[in-house]
Amino acid sequence: MQTSNFATFRGSCNPNLVSIALWPPRGWCGRRYKALAPRGKMMTLDEASYREAYQKILDGLDPQEVFEDLGEDAILLCWEAPGAFCHRRLVAEWLEEKLGVQVLELPQNDNPKQKDLFT
Numbered sequence: 196m197q198t199s200n201f202a203t204f205r206g207s208c209n210p211n212l213v214s215i216a217l218w219p220p221r222g223w224c225g226r227r228y229k230a231l232a233p234r235g236k237m238m239t240l241d242e243a244s245y246r247e248a249y250q251k252i253l254d255g256l257d258p259q260e261v262f263e264d265l266g267e268d269a270i271l272l273c274w275e276a277p278g279a280f281c282h283r284r285l286v287a288e289w290l291e292e293k294l295g296v297q298v299l300e301l302p303q304n305d306n307p308k309q310k311d312l313f314t
């Protein structure tokens with residue numbers, strides 16, 4: 196399992212891509228996993244409050260079930276650029292801690308001619 200952002204996979208319909216954002220980009224053709232999406236009111240919180248609110252979401256989920264639902268080849272996507280504070284990394288840390296799996300952030304694809312790292 197890996198994480199990245201929508202910009203890295205713009206225009207891709209790779210079946211491993213999974214949106215965990217509140218709203219995916221217009222025209223999104225990948226899967227969505229709404230259980231991991233933040234709630235709308237969270238978008239106005241500071242980072243500490245956001246982390247606390249998001250942890251409550253994770254506490255209500257079974258990490259093994261989430262991992263199995265997503266699949267080990269899933270690439271979890273949301274909007275933030277690599278390195279920015281982001282809930283996809285909170286999910287990654289949660290899965291790593293609870294299941295002992297490694298969930299890496301893919302490097303951002305800066306090549307505009309190659310929209311998908313897997314084509």
